[in-house]
Amino acid sequence: MVTTEICVFTLLDTITLQDLLNPSKTPHSELLKTVRSQPGCQSLYWGVGIQDPTKLFWFIEWDHLTSHQLFQSLPSYPSFVSTAIALTNPSSPSPLTVLHYNLPTPLSHFPKSQKPYLEYFSLPTLPSSSTSLSETFESLQTAFSTFSPEGIPSTYSFAIDEGSENICLSLIGWKDKEQHAAFLKTDAFVNAEPKMREVAAGPPVAIHVDLQEWE
Known part of the structure; x- marks a missing residue:
């Protein structure tokens, strides 16, 4: 893998x-x-x-x-x-x-046709919350698949390093900042946000990355 x-x-x-x-x-x-x-x-x-x-x-x-x-x-x-x-x-x-x-969809599998407006989202979570958070991310991925005709590539996983297993990471390949802003207004995100807050063990890190050499 x-x-x-x-x-x-x-x-x-x-x-x-x-x-x-x-x-x-x-x-x-x-x-x-x-x-x-x-x-x-x-x-x-x-x-x-x-x-x-x-x-x-x-x-x-x-x-x-x-x-x-x-x-x-x-x-x-x-x-x-x-x-x-x-x-x-x-x-x-x-x-x-x-x-x-061990990301189910590595970044190299994101579509190469357009450089993504990549969102890096990292969240420290409470112990024994992985199942609940996974369900939340799965629901978001379902919403991504229908939000735009071409879909929105995304992936998530928990860290495999000893002592960091409760850190969850998600990478989302938005088309641009406008698409991301529009999704934040959807019912899917409005419903998911409080669920993520419930299992958070600290503040999230959310930042967009200007990828270089994307090909």
Whole structure:
């Protein structure tokens, strides 16, 4: 099963998207190249937050979790991590988070015809609430399938990392911000929102990602 590793960086305030794209400004491009060259890395998508451009997202799809673990076991891995950490803001409460998910529909399976206005939604949940939350997300996915003629691609899963199993992630490929805003007014969302609040163990993280190199 494909395992998606999601890395969320809080960048230094001085680093912009153009800096990330420019190899002479930051080592970001070289970091991506290193990950993509690893055995078992099937794809890597990345982008920055639209509402908060200090947030950098990596969506790495491994053929299996063991492939990522093999990368982590390499002698060169500590240097790779140090280089990545150097991009982050050390004063942030969360300079870098890394979690793994077995997403039923990996990001690489989203339609390639148009770059999605990707919503990243993460919610820490109460223990033993996975069944209830899964039912809520299933109802939303049903609503997505009929909201527009082409449907709205989406996926969700709970983290598989020890100690983080109650963190639920959803990725939703909106056409644009107007489509997302319109869906927030539907009965499906109005009914789902309080159900998500009931099982929340903390505030959600909801941000749209400006994906780069989408193809």
